[in-house]
Amino acid sequence: MDKRFLKQLGLRKHNAGTMTGLESTNSSKYIKSFSPVDGELIGSVSKTTREEYDAVIAAAQEAFKTWRLLPAPKRGEIIRQYGEELRRMKDPLGRLVSYEMGKSLQEGWGEVQEMIDICDFAVGLSRQLYGLSMHSERPGHRMYEQWHPLGIVGVISAFNFPVAVWSWNAMIALVCGDVVVWKPSEKAPMCGVACQQLFQKVLQENEVPEGVCSLINGDYKVGEFLTKDERVALVSATGSIRMGKIVAATVGARLGKTLLELGGNNAIIVTPNADLDIVLTGALFGAVGTAGQRCTSTRRLIVHESIYDEVKQKLAKAYPQLRIGDPLDENNHVGPLIDTQAVDQYLSAIEAVEREGGNFLVEGGRLEGDAYSSGCYVKPCIAEVEHDFEIVHHETFAPILYLIKYSDLSEALAYNNEVPQGLSSAIMTNNLREAELFLSAAGSDCGIANVNIGTSGAEIGGAFGGEKETGGGRESGSDAWKAYMRRQTNTINYSETLPLAQGIKFDL
Incomplete structure (x- = not known):
């Protein structure tokens, strides 16, 4: 395989795991990334040590003092330049x-x-961090x-979107005046290093203080x-429900803020009034895109x-036409799962369907042979199941589609x-x-909630975000920026007296 893209991105055999501002460190203990x-x-x-982490946080605290005072449009200009750098490096x-995650090249x-x-x-947002003006009940007031930055925002991202979800958080947080510390998934650490190095180039060119955007690497302990x-004001975490509950409890115990994007178990309802060609397209991509490893997968x-x-x-006619193999080959539709542990979970889900009495319309299984030598394909x-099967109520990060029959719309809902x-x-439905x-x-x-498009993507x-055990967090567009800022209510008295609220009077 041609791996020139690694060289283009400046990646080496061993890469620093801690990068704060314009400097990097190396602990000599490594996370190996296998494709x-x-x-x-x-x-x-290299794994980030506790000492290195504390240095990152100290640098972030110091950088925040300067970064928060830089006018938001100027922060937006730096983000614009990063967008241009990403355009230049989009292909590699x-x-x-x-290659590192396994999703198709497209x-x-x-x-x-x-x-x-x-x-x-984020560039547009940098000129639209609006507050509200309200009428006071007191004359001459x-x-x-207004909204102010929180401080340090910690971002913990998952393997399935190893670069995009970090950027959803980081670009908005940075424009809001926060500084960011990112811990990418240990299953896709090279993507984190590549993004950070590209961003550091932009920050250096703009003489941005050390510590505005930092990278740490390691497992759950990091x-x-x-x-x-307590120095980290907000933790934005994307991952499993189990992980999210631990994060929520830990951060909540210190009264910190969390933004959680956790599991999905997404459904498409198909009514008799549906265009079945649209149904087929939406269901097929939703179920097999990213090999079923999207939080929005159908x-x-x-x-x-x-x-x-x-x-x-x-x-049943469409599934055999799917081409499974090397995701960097644009002729293939479906790549591998992230690792063999994910394959084991997929196989366990298939066994659970069979135990509960489900029937496989399209059979599953691990693929063998030279083309699938990693063991991850x-x-x-597709399994025909009842809606109340226990396995159906769990999220399996794999391309398993459950087919369920209903009789009226209230039942489907x-x-x-x-x-x-x-x-x-x-x-x-039409x-x-x-x-x-x-x-x-x-x-x-x-x-x-979508009409006549699938569940996958946003x-x-x-x-972007969901309710119940999905965590309630919102990222990316609309007013999701408010999660990265603190609200402050201000009252100004421009009169020559001090009238009190609710008509209260003191005889002085």
Whole structure:
């Protein structure tokens, strides 16, 4: 395989794991990154020690004093320059994402494009950090609210979007005046190093203080440095529900702030009024895109009984046409799972379906042979199940699609909402009443509810996140920026007296 993209990104056999501002350190203890594509060693990243971490935080605290006072549009200009750097390096960075994580090359490039898009959004936002003006009940007074940066924002990201989710948080937080410390997934550390090195180039050119944006590397223990540290005002964590509950409890115990993006168990409801060509496209990509390792992947397809057999036949015909293999080959649709542990979880889910009495419309299993030598490739599969199977209520990060039959829309909505996760959802229908019911307070209980598009993916302009065990956090667009700032209410008395609120008087 041609790996010139590693050299283009300045990656070496051994890479520093701690980068604060313009300097980096090396602990001589390494995380090795093996590609799920071919099982080969990509490189290694040094683990961040406690001493190095404390140095990072000290530098961040000092940098915040300067960065918060830089006018927001000037902070936005620096983010704009990073967006330009990403445009220049989109091809090699997208290839690294594909090779280290295993998603298709188109998706790798697409993830870098999301980074570019959030940079553009953040540039515009830098001139729109609006407060409100309110009428005071006291004469000669003006009352308003404004927003100030929090301080240090810790970002813990997951392997499935190794660069985009960090940028959703970091670009917005930085424009808001915060400083950022990032711990990427130990399953995709090289992507973190590449992004940080590209950003440091921009920061250095702008003579930005050391510590504005830093990188630390390691396992969950390094993540605990952030969650337990009272100096870190906000921890934004993306990952499993189990991880999120630990983060929430730890940060909450010190009354810190969290922004959680956790599991999804996303469903598409298909009504008799649906365009089945759209259904097939939305369900297929939603279920097998990124090999089912998106938090927005389609897990459940809830189909009306009158069209159930037709939908089933179309899916059964489409799945054998999927090409599985090296994701850097643009002819392939599906790449590998992240590692063999993920394969084991996929196989365990298949066994659970069989134990509960499910039937496989399209069989799954691990793929063998020279083309799949890493041991991380599996077959996307479809299982006919009942809505209340225990396994159906759990998120399996793999390309398993559960096919469920329903008889009326109220039943379908109940099925959609009965799982503990609440991230993304969709309805396929050309009936306005069905669509509006799905979007109403009596409809989907998810943070994302779509009509005639699938569950997978999100646009930068909208706030991304979900309810229930998905964690309640919101990232990216809309007013998600408010999570990275603190609100302050201000009252100014420009009169010559001091009238008190609620008519209170003192005789002095």
